Amino acid sequence: MTIISRTEPQPSAGVVEFIGSLRFRAGRFVLIGIPLVILVIWTTVPIVWAVLASLKEPLEIYQSNTLLPSNPSLDAYREVLSMPGFRGWLWNSVLVTVVATIVPLTISILAAYGFARYAFRFRHLLLLLYLVPRIIPRVSLIVPLNNLMTDLGLVNTYWVLFITYTASAIPLATWILVGFFGSIPKEIEESATIDGANMWNRLRRVMIPIAWPGVVTAGVLCIREAWNEFAFVLALVNETGMRTLPYQLYMLKDSMGVQDYAVYNAFTVLTVLPLLIVYLLLERRVVDSIVSGAVK
Amino acid sequence: MDNTFVEFRDLRKSYGALEVLHGINLAIGKHAFVVLVGPSGCGKSTLLRMIAGLEAITAGTISIDGRVVNRIHAKDRGIAMVFQSYALYPHMTVRENLSFSLEMAKTPKDVMVARIERAAGILHLDPLLDRFPAQLSGGQRQRVAMGRALVREPALFLFDEPLSNLDAKLRVEMRAEIKALHQRLQSTTIYVTHDQVEAMTMADLVVVMNDGRIEQSGRPLELYDHPATLFVAEFLGSPAMNLLRGTVVSRSPEKAVDVGGGILLPLPEDASVTAGQDVVYGMRPEHLAIGKPGQGIGAKVSLVEPAGWETHLHAEGGGHIFRVISTKRLDVVPGDPVSLVPDAGRVHLFDAASGLRI
Ligand SMILES: Nc1ncnc2c1ncn2[C@@H]1O[C@H](COP(=O)(O)OP(=O)(O)OP(=O)(O)O)[C@@H](O)[C@H]1O
Ligand SMILES: [Mg+2]
Numbered sequence: 001m002t003i004i005s006r007t008e009p010q011p012s013a014g015v016v017e018f019i020g021s022l023r024f025r026a027g028r029f030v031l032i033g034i035p036l037v038i039l040v041i042w043t044t045v046p047i048v049w050a051v052l053a054s055l056k057e058p059l060e061i062y063q064s065n066t067l068l069p070s071n072p073s074l075d076a077y078r079e080v081l082s083m084p085g086f087r088g089w090l091w092n093s094v095l096v097t098v099v100a101t102i103v104p105l106t107i108s109i110l111a112a113y114g115f116a117r118y119a120f121r122f123r124h125l126l127l128l129l130y131l132v133p134r135i136i137p138r139v140s141l142i143v144p145l146n147n148l149m150t151d152l153g154l155v156n157t158y159w160v161l162f163i164t165y166t167a168s169a170i171p172l173a174t175w176i177l178v179g180f181f182g183s184i185p186k187e188i189e190e191s192a193t194i195d196g197a198n199m200w201n202r203l204r205r206v207m208i209p210i211a212w213p214g215v216v217t218a219g220v221l222c223i224r225e226a227w228n229e230f231a232f233v234l235a236l237v238n239e240t241g242m243r244t245l246p247y248q249l250y251m252l253k254d255s256m257g258v259q260d261y262a263v264y265n266a267f268t269v270l271t272v273l274p275l276l277i278v279y280l281l282l283e284r285r286v287v288d289s290i291v292s293g294a295v296k
Numbered sequence: 297m298d299n300t301f302v303e304f305r306d307l308r309k310s311y312g313a314l315e316v317l318h319g320i321n322l323a324i325g326k327h328a329f330v331v332l333v334g335p336s337g338c339g340k341s342t343l344l345r346m347i348a349g350l351e352a353i354t355a356g357t358i359s360i361d362g363r364v365v366n367r368i369h370a371k372d373r374g375i376a377m378v379f380q381s382y383a384l385y386p387h388m389t390v391r392e393n394l395s396f397s398l399e400m401a402k403t404p405k406d407v408m409v410a411r412i413e414r415a416a417g418i419l420h421l422d423p424l425l426d427r428f429p430a431q432l433s434g435g436q437r438q439r440v441a442m443g444r445a446l447v448r449e450p451a452l453f454l455f456d457e458p459l460s461n462l463d464a465k466l467r468v469e470m471r472a473e474i475k476a477l478h479q480r481l482q483s484t485t486i487y488v489t490h491d492q493v494e495a496m497t498m499a500d501l502v503v504v505m506n507d508g509r510i511e512q513s514g515r516p517l518e519l520y521d522h523p524a525t526l527f528v529a530e531f532l533g534s535p536a537m538n539l540l541r542g543t544v545v546s547r548s549p550e551k552a553v554d555v556g557g558g559i560l561l562p563l564p565e566d567a568s569v570t571a572g573q574d575v576v577y578g579m580r581p582e583h584l585a586i587g588k589p590g591q592g593i594g595a596k597v598s599l600v601e602p603a604g605w606e607t608h609l610h611a612e613g614g615g616h617i618f619r620v621i622s623t624k625r626l627d628v629v630p631g632d633p634v635s636l637v638p639d640a641g642r643v644h645l646f647d648a649a650s651g652l653r654i
Contacts, residue, residue: 017395187383189351191444195397205396209387 020282047272076266085240085248093227093244094274095158100226104173105219111170112177113203117189126179129158130171138168142235149236154241164232169225173218181207181212220282227275247272301326301484302347302452307356309342309508314343325500327482329475335497335504335531341489347486358450368442369445370650371400371462376445377454380461382437384429390440391425397413397448398536410521415446416442418477420632435466436438453478453485471498492532496520526651529578529644535608535619539578542646546571553577557614559593562640569645576651578644581608585637590635593618597628611636 020235039086055072080086115127116121120143145164146155153271184207208215230246237243243251302324309317317339324330332340345351345356349370357364367374385393394415398408416422419439429437438458445453459467475498478485489495494503496516503513504527511531512524523529529537542555544563551567552560553575560578569575585592595613602608602625609620611634618636628634632647645654 077325185381185383187379187381188345188385190348191377191379191383192385192396193350194375194377195444195448196368197396198402201400210385212387 002052013047037054039064039074050265052269054262056262061227073199076262079263080266080270087242089243089245092242096161096165097223099162100169101219101222103166104169104222107231108170108177108218109174109208112181113207115178116181130174133168134171140231142231156237156242160236161233163227165226169222172221176218178210187248216282220279223278224275248268257283301361303359305357307358308354309346310354316633318506319602320510321512322503322510324484326484329478329485329498329502330487330501331389331495331499332488332503332505333490333492336490338375338505339508340505341456344456344486344488348375348454349373353469374451375454376448376450378441378458380457382441384440386429389426390430393440394421394443394447411447415443418446419443434462435470438462438470450483452481455487457489493534504531520573523644524653526576526646533580535581538581538618540577540616542574542575542577544569544573557616559614561638564640564643567645574646574648576646576654578646579638582641583639584618584620586622587635587637589635592635595634595636597630597632597634599630600628602613
């Protein structure tokens with residue numbers, strides 16, 4: 001089918017519109033674009049710097065001030081991967097992160113649903129108390145926790161990490177999910193009730209899918225918390241085989257006389273990389289679930 | 297009534313110390329289309345949600361099909377509900393929205409497919425089955441919400457202001473569609489609205505509620521012609537009834553009502569009032585005729601609204617504003633004098649103190 005234009009094109013109007021849109025674009029760039037660029041530089045420079053440093057030769061960083069490695073090599077990565085304990089530390093980090101994401105998410109989903117939907121006594125007070133573990137500085141918890149865990153005989157076990165990581169992730173995840181669940185209109189759940197869904201089905205088939213972006217957000221934050229956690233693992237674990245990657249990274253700095261910056265940075269990059277991959281994969285999911293009409 | 301399908305007996309609802317429904321008694325016949333109408337906050341939604349099983353019953357009973365349902369779960373009451381916000385499941389396609397209840401009831405696959413097909417056919421949803429609610433227009437969402445109710449094949453349909461989110465034209469269309477659907481399916485329907493036009497046009501039985509009580513229930517024209525209370529008289533009809541406060545005076549041989557401003561209004565012959573009684577004198581706008589000069593109430597036109605086949609008129613006289621509807625094409629402009637003649641046989645009289653019809 002051909003479309004025949006009946007009106008003469010009006011160049012002047014078009015030009016005005018074009019200039020207007022240019023001005024609009026310029027304004028938008030100043031408002032959104034520039035801060036974004038600054039933010040991107042701010043966040044990526046350290047990583048880029050670490051990657052570049054990891055490709056240099058062991059002492060190059062002390063000898064030249066050039067940013068780019070003169071003779072890039074992957075030797076530092078080979079060295080890190082061939083460290084005798086590396087697989088163990090990686091496994092520890094993965095295991096602890098998986099447990100300290102799935103367990104808190106499960107508990108938080110149930111708790112948040114209760115907080116969002118049931119008007120029980122002391123609801124608001126409880127929700128506030130929920131935040132206490134996150135308001136108290138983590139360091140101040142370490143001595144009492146250490147005493148407690150020693151008494152329980154849990155020091156130097158996975159359990160001590162599972163328990164402390166899970167406990168510190170639950171408040172965060174719950175608060176995020178209370179907001180998401182609370183913003184779902186009550187009528188949707190009431191429809192499901194009339195449609196014959198019991199509480200479990202309402203949660204599984206209606207509430208969680210609609211709040212999915214929130215679940216993923218909470219999950220990503222749990223993963224980040226557990227993966228990067230340092231204070232607890234430092235205080236409650238001291239066997240070499242029980243270390244996580246951040247702990248080992250810290251030890252690396254300590255144990256090397258003249259620091260091998262390339263190895264150190266390669267270790268850093270390898271520590272950050274899995275998290276980065278998770279971020280990239282899950283960010284997609286969040287966007288997908290929003291686009292697929294989860295939000296009215 | 298023999299064919300009672302839904303019955304409320306002294307039904308009450310309190311939120312804490314606040315009682316919002318003060319003893320509702322009503323019987324609804326099988327296949328009826330009942331409209332609950334009343335101003336905002338009068339308790340319509342609360343009543344509907346109690347029937348649905350979404351709101352606990354404080355006192356009294358609700359029975360559906362001869363069975364007291366107070367302690368029966370929403371899903372087992374044989375009802376389906378359409379919400380004002382539609383409350384579609386946003387993460388499911390239209391097809392999944394329709395099949396959800398059937399899935400929950402573990403309906404066999406072939407029955408499920410057949411029911412969805414039937415509902416989709418009735419409501420013209422076929423081309424929309426694979427879309428998500430966010431991809432539908434308001435009217436389409438409305439139909440999906442009805443489809444979701446339909447597939448459950450309920451004995452009782454509940455609607456809570458289902459049309460209030462639609463624009464005026466679509467509202468009129470959907471009104472007719474819902475009415476046609478009811479005529480086809482014959483399911484008993486309880487429909488909540490605060491729009492008196494919807495109430496009048498759709499209902500077999502109109503129930504006017506006010507402040508947690510039933511003011512009056514009856515067939516639409518019955519209520520229109522014989523409003524039992526001042527509230528109903530004022531609520532039904534658009535433009536609203538002219539209501540003038542006055543005192544009965546003896547003007548031998550017959551009585552009249554003095555509404556002030558030197559205006560004496562005639563009473564029907566059989567009016568059982570006594571001289572000195574305070575009354576409210578009501579006249580529907582269509583029962584005020586334009587008379588010859590010197591006849592009836594002398595007034596001055598203040599507003600003319602030609603609506604096509606009828607003309608709405610505001611006229612001021614004796615300190616009162618009179619609303620008039622005439623089906624004649626009136627040749628008047630604001631400022632013109634008119635004389636208004638009430639049809640004495642169709643006057644509504646209410647006791648000023650109690651608000652009850654005399
Ligand atoms: N959960 C609640 N807690 C306390 N009071 C409530 C609650 N729900 C409703 N009410 C009160 O009950 C009364 C009736 O409310 P309801 O929603 O039934 O009114 P409605 O007739 O449906 O009004 P509308 O036309 O605005 O929808 C109102 O005064 C309202 O404030
Ligand atoms: Mg309501």
